[in-house]
Amino acid sequence: MSRRLVILTEGHTNPHTAKTACSLVRYRRHEVVALLDSTQRGLTTGELLGVGGDLPIVGSLAEASDANTLLLGIAPPGGKIPASWRAVILEAISRGMNVVGGLHDFLTDDVEFAAAAEKHNVTLTDVRKNDERDIARCVGIRDDCLRLLTVGHDCSIGKMVTSIEISNALNERGEDSKFIATGQTGIMIDGEGCPIDRVVADFVSGAVEKMILAHQHYDILVIEGQGSLVHPSYSAVTLGLLHGASPQAMILCYEVGREGITGVEHLGIPPLAKIRELNEVMASVFRPSPVIGISMNSSRVSAEEAEAERERVSAEFGLPVCDIFRHGASDLVDAILAFKASDAWKAEAV
Amino acid sequence: MSRRLVILTEGHTNPHTAKTACSLVRYRRHEVVALLDSTQRGLTTGELLGVGGDLPIVGSLAEASDANTLLLGIAPPGGKIPASWRAVILEAISRGMNVVGGLHDFLTDDVEFAAAAEKHNVTLTDVRKNDERDIARCVGIRDDCLRLLTVGHDCSIGKMVTSIEISNALNERGEDSKFIATGQTGIMIDGEGCPIDRVVADFVSGAVEKMILAHQHYDILVIEGQGSLVHPSYSAVTLGLLHGASPQAMILCYEVGREGITGVEHLGIPPLAKIRELNEVMASVFRPSPVIGISMNSSRVSAEEAEAERERVSAEFGLPVCDIFRHGASDLVDAILAFKASDAWKAEAV
Numbered sequence: 001m002s003r004r005l006v007i008l009t010e011g012h013t014n015p016h017t018a019k020t021a022c023s024l025v026r027y028r029r030h031e032v033v034a035l036l037d038s039t040q041r042g043l044t045t046g047e048l049l050g051v052g053g054d055l056p057i058v059g060s061l062a063e064a065s066d067a068n069t070l071l072l073g074i075a076p077p078g079g080k081i082p083a084s085w086r087a088v089i090l091e092a093i094s095r096g097m098n099v100v101g102g103l104h105d106f107l108t109d110d111v112e113f114a115a116a117a118e119k120h121n122v123t124l125t126d127v128r129k130n131d132e133r134d135i136a137r138c139v140g141i142r143d144d145c146l147r148l149l150t151v152g153h154d155c156s157i158g159k160m161v162t163s164i165e166i167s168n169a170l171n172e173r174g175e176d177s178k179f180i181a182t183g184q185t186g187i188m189i190d191g192e193g194c195p196i197d198r199v200v201a202d203f204v205s206g207a208v209e210k211m212i213l214a215h216q217h218y219d220i221l222v223i224e225g226q227g228s229l230v231h232p233s234y235s236a237v238t239l240g241l242l243h244g245a246s247p248q249a250m251i252l253c254y255e256v257g258r259e260g261i262t263g264v265e266h267l268g269i270p271p272l273a274k275i276r277e278l279n280e281v282m283a284s285v286f287r288p289s290p291v292i293g294i295s296m297n298s299s300r301v302s303a304e305e306a307e308a309e310r311e312r313v314s315a316e317f318g319l320p321v322c323d324i325f326r327h328g329a330s331d332l333v334d335a336i337l338a339f340k341a342s343d344a345w346k347a348e349a350v
Numbered sequence: 351m352s353r354r355l356v357i358l359t360e361g362h363t364n365p366h367t368a369k370t371a372c373s374l375v376r377y378r379r380h381e382v383v384a385l386l387d388s389t390q391r392g393l394t395t396g397e398l399l400g401v402g403g404d405l406p407i408v409g410s411l412a413e414a415s416d417a418n419t420l421l422l423g424i425a426p427p428g429g430k431i432p433a434s435w436r437a438v439i440l441e442a443i444s445r446g447m448n449v450v451g452g453l454h455d456f457l458t459d460d461v462e463f464a465a466a467a468e469k470h471n472v473t474l475t476d477v478r479k480n481d482e483r484d485i486a487r488c489v490g491i492r493d494d495c496l497r498l499l500t501v502g503h504d505c506s507i508g509k510m511v512t513s514i515e516i517s518n519a520l521n522e523r524g525e526d527s528k529f530i531a532t533g534q535t536g537i538m539i540d541g542e543g544c545p546i547d548r549v550v551a552d553f554v555s556g557a558v559e560k561m562i563l564a565h566q567h568y569d570i571l572v573i574e575g576q577g578s579l580v581h582p583s584y585s586a587v588t589l590g591l592l593h594g595a596s597p598q599a600m601i602l603c604y605e606v607g608r609e610g611i612t613g614v615e616h617l618g619i620p621p622l623a624k625i626r627e628l629n630e631v632m633a634s635v636f637r638p639s640p641v642i643g644i645s646m647n648s649s650r651v652s653a654e655e656a657e658a659e660r661e662r663v664s665a666e667f668g669l670p671v672c673d674i675f676r677h678g679a680s681d682l683v684d685a686i687l688a689f690k691a692s693d694a695w696k697a698e699a700v
Contacts, residue, residue: 078484078485079552104550134428135427135613136582136614138582138614138617139614197550199551200454200547200548200550200551201546201547201548201550201551201554201587201590202429202454202548202586202587204551206583230636232555232593232594232596233488233552234485234555235555236551236552236586236587237586239579239586241586243582243585264486264489266488267488267636274635278631281628281631282628285580285620
């Protein structure tokens, strides 16, 4: 039975909080029946999220009666299910719909949800639930599989989108590339992956290494980055991912105009050059791993401002810079293929 | 009822694997009746672990019949309970003993152990079990509480011991200092703390921050470090701790002669100067945090070699260097008090 999704974004239908919804609409449009947000009823996702065109936003489950699955479409700091959402989740269950969540609050751990699901014979899926228990061993890594990791100056700036678009573009050029999902939205899109921010700290690098080992028959892996090395709430996730992925090269992602760190906005984001330096220093303890391209999220600024920024940053870093949506991924793919052809990275492996 | 401990180290009674046992004997000697290792029966902990003097190693629980608690005394990579230990754990339970473990494998999650404990009315305690679910917010941190963090070039080199000894020595000098435990052994010794390597990655920094907020009425907090920023298995734990603790100064710990990284020995440990640099760079993103002293674990080398090493490293770094056990903590305490008196660290707070 194929999924027909209603994506719940009640009270949160904006591109930042509803980033899970945005990405599902972008990459799994054919599965999405509607978004559910009674405060925005009658509008479209194109109007509110800039993606999905005329995909409707409905005000109740009854208005999307052909859907069979409710998907929780937000990713807030801390990952709690909003209390006001309980009623609609229970209504979906009572209508015989499966429910898919990616939050830290697990549907399957909630006694009321679990009992209702059993009664109505529906499935609750917690994408973040895992029992990872392997430490990284740093053995058996294939030297000639090129591992690219997206890193960034903050959360929610486009690391997942950049990774997917780069991997897709590489495959369109005839390369043998695979996107590696490390977060709930990426897993919902790709159908596999590991929600590393939900893994016990001792096993973060091991969980990433396990994905690398399982997929290194591909020539190129494009690994979804998480958080930021300078995010005081989430840097553990970021460094564990960096060391578990052991990339030979990185793509640096940032959002133009982002100043404060997500969730701790009173702390300013350090300059992009510092972000690059920290990532290269921490990635390169055992294996050189340069930043070879920059993915700029310029959604907050005009096309003219984006062009000026692109030229300025490209000149500052001596690297290709592009906004995936405005310019496509071709400049980054060119840089990746040039790096891949250089062969220097193979000799440098541990 | 006071604890009377038998510490289980069966097959592992050496200072490295049995580091939990070593530290319990060192700091909670009055609670320890014996170690249990049938392969070393009749020897003493003084002979095998270099601590505890004539504390006996027994071959069976029957030989320590006045004990009321079995404590699992090892901390292996991955944290699994050795399969061969199940029988003695079940025997202890059937004898009416409580069992305390600090491994990733939880006693309370084991159906057979849990059933036996219920039947015999004893308590199973998993020191690493936690439900931390708060992200770090970076607000409310007291600027004039001096937070010292021990960092190091690898696991199991003496960060906990250094932290305890420094905090104790500070208090003996009339300061108002508190040791903050972040690992299973530290928690078993101090009676409180958070096992941060067992916390879900998103909440590591938050769990540490919570301990800081709860104890910042002390003038000085000496926070137990974990792992190493260059440990490819555990660096997530280390960076999350570093950012959650937000130290104003650090003590750098290392073991003389340690060459390979614990558990991944085919990877060499970078030079100590590099370790200092990485910790200072990553700690100082938002707040300067210099290394102000070096704690040298010289247990593998002679007294003469230790002295030569001490002079060499002190000259290289321009910092006080001491082996806590050979030289005491006074040089480090002097450095800490000089730093505390300088007041520069207060002005630098975010």
